[in-house]
Amino acid sequence: MQPYIEVSQLSKTYGNHLVLDQLDFRLESGEIVAILGANGAGKTTFLQTLLGMLRPDQGQIQLFGQPVSALKQQMSLRGKIGVMLQQASLPGNLTGREHLQLFSAYYPAPMPTADLIANFGLASFIDQRFSTLSGGQQQSLLFALAMVGKPQLLFLDEPTVGLDVAARQAFWQHIRAAAAAGISVILTTHYLEEADQLASRILVLKDGHFIADASPTALKAQSLLRRIDCHSSLDSALVASWPYVRQVEVIGANPSADGEGSQRLLIDSEQPEQTLRQLLALDLALSQLSVQPLSLEHAFLQLTANQGAMA
Numbered sequence: 001m002q003p004y005i006e007v008s009q010l011s012k013t014y015g016n017h018l019v020l021d022q023l024d025f026r027l028e029s030g031e032i033v034a035i036l037g038a039n040g041a042g043k044t045t046f047l048q049t050l051l052g053m054l055r056p057d058q059g060q061i062q063l064f065g066q067p068v069s070a071l072k073q074q075m076s077l078r079g080k081i082g083v084m085l086q087q088a089s090l091p092g093n094l095t096g097r098e099h100l101q102l103f104s105a106y107y108p109a110p111m112p113t114a115d116l117i118a119n120f121g122l123a124s125f126i127d128q129r130f131s132t133l134s135g136g137q138q139q140s141l142l143f144a145l146a147m148v149g150k151p152q153l154l155f156l157d158e159p160t161v162g163l164d165v166a167a168r169q170a171f172w173q174h175i176r177a178a179a180a181a182g183i184s185v186i187l188t189t190h191y192l193e194e195a196d197q198l199a200s201r202i203l204v205l206k207d208g209h210f211i212a213d214a215s216p217t218a219l220k221a222q223s224l225l226r227r228i229d230c231h232s233s234l235d236s237a238l239v240a241s242w243p244y245v246r247q248v249e250v251i252g253a254n255p256s257a258d259g260e261g262s263q264r265l266l267i268d269s270e271q272p273e274q275t276l277r278q279l280l281a282l283d284l285a286l287s288q289l290s291v292q293p294l295s296l297e298h299a300f301l302q303l304t305a306n307q308g309a310m311a
Contacts, residue, residue: 002065003028004153004184005050010059011208012045019045021208022059027153032175032185034199036192036300041205043188044086047157050186051083063153079107082151082183084142086158092131096122096141099130100148107149120144120174136167143174154178156187160194172197196296204300219300220293226272230289233262234282242278244271262287268294 005027012020019042027033035043048054050061052068061068063077070077090099097113104110117126122144125137133141139159146154156175160168168191175198179185189195195202196216204212204219212219225246232239240248251264262285269275272291279286293299 001029003062004064005186006060006062006065007050008060010046010049010061011057012042012049012054013057014045018208020049020056023208023210025203025210027184027186029152029184030179030182031201032179032187032199033201033203034195035186035188035203035205036190036195037205039190042208043205044157046205047085047155047186047188051081051155075108079149080152082146082149082154084146084154084156084159086161086188088142090130090142093129095129096126096133099141099145100126103145103148109150110148111150116144116148119177120147121170134167135162136164136170139163139167139171140174143171147178152183154183154185156185158188158190160189160191168194192295192297192300202296216296220296224270225268225294225298227292227294228267228269228272228275228279228289229264229292230267230279231262231264231287232279232283233285234265234279236263236265239265239267239279242275245269245275264288268298 003026005025007023007025010020010023010025011018023046035046037043045054049056050063050068052061052071063071064080066074066077071081094102097117100113100116104113117123120140120143122137122140125133130138130141143156143159146156159175160171163171172194175185175187179198185198187195187198199216202212202214202216202219203210236248236250239245246268248268249266251266267275276289276291279289
């Protein structure tokens with residue numbers, strides 16, 4: 001089956017700074033791909049080259065089997081793509097409804113305005129001017145505008161920057177609904193929880209290269225660290241002194257009947273088997289024991305730190 005996006009040997013330089021260095025990338029039907037990287041890593045540059053907004057120094061980009069340059073000439077190709085860029089701005093004096101009607105005129109068979117209003121929760125503010133909307137309301141409207149043409153492929157560049165927790169989670173529901181409708185999504189974000197919640201595949205961009213390409217679960221499993229969660233009477237400083245223990249967090253004390261303190265310990269260890277042996281040997285009353293991979297945030301930090309050490 002033909003990939004939605006196929007990139008080969010893509011490079012882009014700004015001045016003396018090599019932002020993208022011979023990247024290869026494919027996006028298949030039905031995927032939600034999150035691009036992670038520090039600020040300035042090149043996430044937005046990558047998206048803009050995929051959309052033909054920036055010309056790469058070298059490499060080839062194909063969208064639905066056609067060169068990216070065809071976007072300028074072919075409305076049928078542009079109609080397959082929805083875009084929501086981080087720096088998007090709209091005339092503030094137009095209402096949400098007027099923006100939807102204006103964008104609908106660009107497509108031969110747009111999604112009905114009533115459906116857009118209902119699907120993306122716009123009814124309560126659809127007749128307000130854009131400039132008066134909250135950040136979350138503006139983002140919801142911008143997402144609806146990206147969906148007007150009923151795209152097969154959706155580009156989202158940092159779509160929840162500046163939103164509070166409730167607005168961000170509401171926006172995630174829009175993305176999940178789009179994916180459930182069969183739309184493929186490529187998403188840049190610096191919110192690791194967002195990538196963990198939404199993506200079927202995560203790429204980590206650093207120094208112009210993708211240093212990881214895996215599912216959130218596989219990416220977390222690559223981390224050497226594991227978190228041991230237990231209740232123990234052992235002194236946390238003693239546990240922290242053991243080899244391969246990276247850190248110990250004390251959650252709370254729970255005095256036992258014999259007067260000896262029991263506390264919940266969260267132990268991050270590079271060698272969980274050895275750490276467990278020591279725990280069990282020194283604390284026969286050890287309880288509520290579990291071992292889990294660390295969060296995506298920990299995996300990301302460890303991955304990028306290790307990559308820097310190897311460079």
